[in-house]
Amino acid sequence: MGSQHLTIDGAMSRALELAARGPAYGPNPRVGCVLLAPPTGTDLLRDRATPEAVDARARRVLAEGYHRGAGTPHAEAAALADARERGIDVRGATAVVTLEPCAHTGRTPPCADALLAAGVAEVVHAVDDPNPAAAGGAARLRAAGVRVVRGVRAAEGTALLHVWLTAAARGTPYVTLKTATSLDGFVAAQDGTSRWITGPEARAHAHRVRATVDAIAVGSGTVRADDPALTARATGPDGVERLADHQPLRVVVGRSGIPPQARLRGEGGALVHVRTHDVREVLAELGARDVRHVLLEGGPTLATAFLAADAVDELHAYVAPVLLGAGKRVVGDLGVTTIGAARRFRTVEVRRVGDDALTVSRRIG
Structure with missing residues (x-):
């Protein structure tokens, strides 16, 4: 000094x-x-x-x-x-x-x-x-x-x-919802396939975000459909992809069981199964575990539940230059019947990530 x-x-x-x-x-x-x-x-x-x-x-x-x-x-x-x-x-x-x-x-x-x-x-x-x-x-x-x-x-x-x-201030985690969609708002094709809508740069960026949060949450339906590992991975100077130093807690929300051979049971962060569909109960459970920041990664059912409960603080929306025309929508019915009742967020960042676009938005108020 x-x-x-x-x-x-x-x-x-x-x-x-x-x-x-x-x-x-x-x-x-x-x-x-x-x-x-x-x-x-x-x-x-x-x-x-x-x-x-x-x-x-x-x-x-x-x-x-x-x-x-x-x-x-x-x-x-x-x-x-x-x-x-x-x-x-x-x-x-x-x-x-x-x-x-x-x-x-x-x-x-x-x-x-x-x-x-x-x-x-x-x-x-x-x-x-x-x-x-x-x-x-x-x-x-x-x-x-x-x-x-x-x-x-x-x-x-x-x-x-x-x-x-x-x-x-409120005693419950900050909630970030991550979505990855086609230009026309689908997260999966009609046959259910979704790998990969976004490109490698967007996926690498998403892994860097994972390495900064305390927990990643998905619904039990996503576990059965996609068998995600929910790890944070990084590519080393030798070009080899490895687990990042910090691995977030892996959270499954829902009453259905986790298959014995699920990738979630492999190497990575600790696994927690929150057997409820009540968003407030999920947040209370995570808050009791000292989780300050949870990343929601799937799927539309979980995203819809948290949005309907007005429990999402931040949106990370990756949009790929891909058109599907039909398939699974990113969000289900939120009970909005008129534009005046739309759930609005404030955009804080827009960036290009490879061929994809990322918009970061935060709740208003």
Whole structure:
């Protein structure tokens, strides 16, 4: 780190970069932390309370850290450990963190307490923690005399943590529905065949998405019809396709049994059978397993059930330049009888993936 100097705003930008290095999957959020040297002389603004009033002068970077996944030190603890290893005293320092320091004891002690014990004099965070079990760190710090500023780079922090923030606030997983269709809206031909509507680039992209989620869910009918493996695979530098390092939980929804020889029972993530057709029960079960993000991959019955229950947060719609004319539709009857009652989403991204197109949309409101 040497003699690097950053403003608080610049330190938050760096903290966001560090946070993005952490895994997108898992029960914990991606968080980054940068420790800045104490302000001196006229740099010290005792009454700072808003993002607009933060110190605009560059200060020396003392240490930094980020959360590397469940069971590892939180970002603040990692930054404090970095400082200790360098023999740096952080008393009077400013901690710039992407998420409000936690105030609860889980696998690790509260970060608010760690910052207090280290003598940090100021904490600047981008996003408030919506998790009722962990929130309250800012209040604990203020009560102990630490200056706290919230909302610096809040929009960027919220964008980075969008999935986790949504799941943590309501206690159930963020739901992404993936579809792969022909131009005329079919997921399979009249004879039931569907491999492959989309091209290899789209399928590779879908596997990269799988490697970022906590669980993949399909209906029991899809298990019988397609015998999916539901693994996340990646192609190595040698050109050989292998299982990705992270394998999401494999979830089958429905009352029908899973065949003994199903590929789901092979190598990959753990297998969970949720024997219900009730969407809320499925989400409650997954939430109890600390699933923050579930990817729905099949088929139309499951997609229709979640859409009808208004339980889909995000759509990943892969569309191939293929025409079938007839076959199995991507979604069944949603009870919509007039255009005013249509289920609408907000498009956040459109990209070309090989010969196919991918549209990413999010629920409105």
